[in-house]
Amino acid sequence: xxxxxxxxGEQGAQDPVKLIGIxxxxxxxxxxxxxxxxxxxxxxALFVGTVRDHDGGADVDALxxxxxxxxxxxxxxxxxxxxxxxxxxxxAAVHRVGDLAVGDLAVVVAVSCxxxxxxxxxxxxxxxxxxxxxxxxxxxxxSDGSEEWVGAC
Numbered sequence: 001x002x003x004x005x006x007x008x009g010e011q012g013a014q015d016p017v018k019l020i021g022i023x024x025x026x027x028x029x030x031x032x033x034x035x036x037x038x039x040x041x042x043x044x045a046l047f048v049g050t051v052r053d054h055d056g057g058a059d060v061d062a063l064x065x066x067x068x069x070x071x072x073x074x075x076x077x078x079x080x081x082x083x084x085x086x087x088x089x090x091x092a093a094v095h096r097v098g099d100l101a102v103g104d105l106a107v108v109v110a111v112s113c114x115x116x117x118x119x120x121x122x123x124x125x126x127x128x129x130x131x132x133x134x135x136x137x138x139x140x141x142x143s144d145g146s147e148e149w150v151g152a153c
Contacts, residue, residue: 009039009041009089009114010040010087011087011114012083012087016088016091017076017083017091018091020072020079020094021093022071022094022097022136023094023095024096024098026104027096027105027107029108031094032046032108033046035110036090036111037112038112041090041113041114042114042115042116043112043117044110045124047107047110047124047126049105049108050103050105050106051063051100051101051103051104052102055140058143058144058146059142059143059144060102060143061141062102062141063099063100063138064098064100064138065095065096065097067097070135075130075134078126078129078134079091082111082122082125085122086113086118087113088118088122089113090110090111090112091110091122091126092111093107093108093109093126094109107130109126109127137149
C-alpha cells in the first residue's frame, strides 16, 4: 500500500524537538543520532561541524566559543521554526562552548522526516539558521599569534 498524506507518519510528530543544548563538554554524534530516531522517518540527515585548521588563509591553532545566556532559547526558537516548515518527526541540535582544538566537534544537528529530501532540506535550514541567528561567538587563535572574533549574528 502506497503511503498517503493521511498517514500519521507522513506528517510531523507532536513534539519533534527532542534535544537542544549548549555544552561545555565534548559533543556526541551518537547522542544526537539516537535522539532523532523515529520509526515513521524514512530519512535522517545529520550535520557535524568541526574545528578546522585554517580560516581566511591563516592557520588556526585553537578557538573558543562563547554565547549569550539566550543562546539555547534561540536554538529552540529556530528548531520550532524548522518544525513548522517541514514534516519533522524528530530534531536535535547541540553546540559546544569553551576551548576547542582543531578536529573537535563544534556543532551537531540532525533531523528525521518521512522522506530523505525533506530531511536534507530541514537539516540545512536548521544549521544555516543556527549559524546566522544564535548569539554564539568564535574567538580564533592563529599560528602567527593574531586573533579574531567571529560572530554568529
